[in-house]
Amino acid sequence: MTQTTSTDDAPVITANDLTLGTVAESHSQMDYVVEVYRERERERPPEKQDYKFGQPVYTTTTIRGTEYALIGVVYDSRLVDPDQGRAGPRLSNPDQELFVPGYVDEKRTLLGVAFLGYATLEPASNGSNFTDVSQEMPPWTLEIDDSIRKLPRAGFEQFHFPDGDLRLQYYDRLISTADQFGAEVTLALLDQLRDGTAADEELLDVIEQKVRWETSSDRGVVR
Secondary structure, three states, X not given: OEEOOOOOOXXXXXXXXXXXXXXXXXXXXXXXXXXXXXXHHOOOOOOHHHHOOOOEEEEEEEEOOEEEEEEEEEEEEEEEOOOOOOOOOEEEEOOEEEEEOOOOOOOEEEEEEEEEEEEXXXXXXXXXXXXXXXXXXXXXXXXXXXXXXEOOHHXXXXXXXXOOOOOOOOHHHHXXXXXXXXXXXXXXXXXXXXXXXXXXXXXHHHHHHHHHHHHHHHOOOOO
């Protein structure tokens, strides 16, 4: 874990950050399924561009009185429609003998989210800063219904430049976890690092070439 000290009172995350959805299930320690809020479920529902492929996200948790942010990225999406191919009234659930109209909308959008690391939260004016950043696998398990939020740009940069230099220690785990989309989501993050950050272009080029070469030779994902 890399020790860093915040010198800026401007928060990198705030209570106003957009909530995208909640944890629905997990596939592994760092691989979670998030159910996106629908329009009627939130006063400020997320829109498609808010949970696009490669979107950085975060959630928070408290361990023995210390608050942490777990930082992740959207690497997949899936649409679910339980009524597909079914007509007429149906039971609302196996325990309730109650027929509900067919117009009940149970369509869902599910996101695959890979968690890349974590940081200790330090209170700042109107929010929190990351003061201790690690790109190791988060050691804690999330809970069903934990809220997943859109990570602001400041948080994305502080996670990748914890001591002023670019760090991408997670990318091997990300490629493995995201499977068929591992290379593409890593490249999407590299593009975001090229856009307005202090990242070394030559270093990003080297990482990109390595990702493309490894995936093309091992699995043929990127050619």
